[in-house]
Amino acid sequence: MVRNKNKKFSTKLFVVVGAFSHLFKSPIVLSWVLAVAGLIALTAMSVPKLRAIQISVSDLKVTFNDPPIWLDDSLLLELQDVARIHLASTTVGREGLIQTADALAATGWFNVIKQVQWVNDTEAIVHASYLIPYAKVEDQNGIVFIDMQGRRLPTRVGAIVKPNYHFITLKEPSFERPMRPGLQWNGGDILAGLNVLKLIY
Numbered sequence: 001m002v003r004n005k006n007k008k009f010s011t012k013l014f015v016v017v018g019a020f021s022h023l024f025k026s027p028i029v030l031s032w033v034l035a036v037a038g039l040i041a042l043t044a045m046s047v048p049k050l051r052a053i054q055i056s057v058s059d060l061k062v063t064f065n066d067p068p069i070w071l072d073d074s075l076l077l078e079l080q081d082v083a084r085i086h087l088a089s090t091t092v093g094r095e096g097l098i099q100t101a102d103a104l105a106a107t108g109w110f111n112v113i114k115q116v117q118w119v120n121d122t123e124a125i126v127h128a129s130y131l132i133p134y135a136k137v138e139d140q141n142g143i144v145f146i147d148m149q150g151r152r153l154p155t156r157v158g159a160i161v162k163p164n165y166h167f168i169t170l171k172e173p174s175f176e177r178p179m180r181p182g183l184q185w186n187g188g189d190i191l192a193g194l195n196v197l198k199l200i201y
Helices: 002-023 029-045 074-087 094-106 188-200
Strands: 061-064 110-120 124-132 134-137 143-145 170-171
Touching: 002 188, 061 074, 074 094, 094 110, 094 124, 134 188, 170 188
Parallel strands: 061 124, 134 170
Antiparallel strands: 110 124, 134 143
């Protein structure tokens, strides 16, 4: 009885192996198998291996993908420092990327943070779109930039745009500036001024 079972198992195994060997004789099937195996290998090699380690701020490199040409270098360095500090506060992984994206969004300089991703264990890249200065508004508190929709940009000690860029200043707005960056300026006078500028430029 045991011999019969062993014989049946051996026969089935022989049939299965024979079927597979016959299948792989087909050049079409073989090419598909090799293509899938190649894709798996390329994917494995292209994904950076993120280790559960913490990296010091001084060892981290952060770059912004395609930063706007008007952005002053000192402001770009400031934003890079924000990203580096938050990335260094956690281990290399998803949590640090999320915290960094939130911290950059909170600075008020961005329209949206699309993605923060690790390039390798010591380098990250930020993909984002920026609030673009279109004009200045001068009120009782000083001068602040606004974009084409009248949204207020942040202020800082130091330059925001490079010195070779010049902007028209809208003065004495009817309403106070928005409480925080990213909010639109109240009042039709600012929007009317922006519409005039759009006709000129």
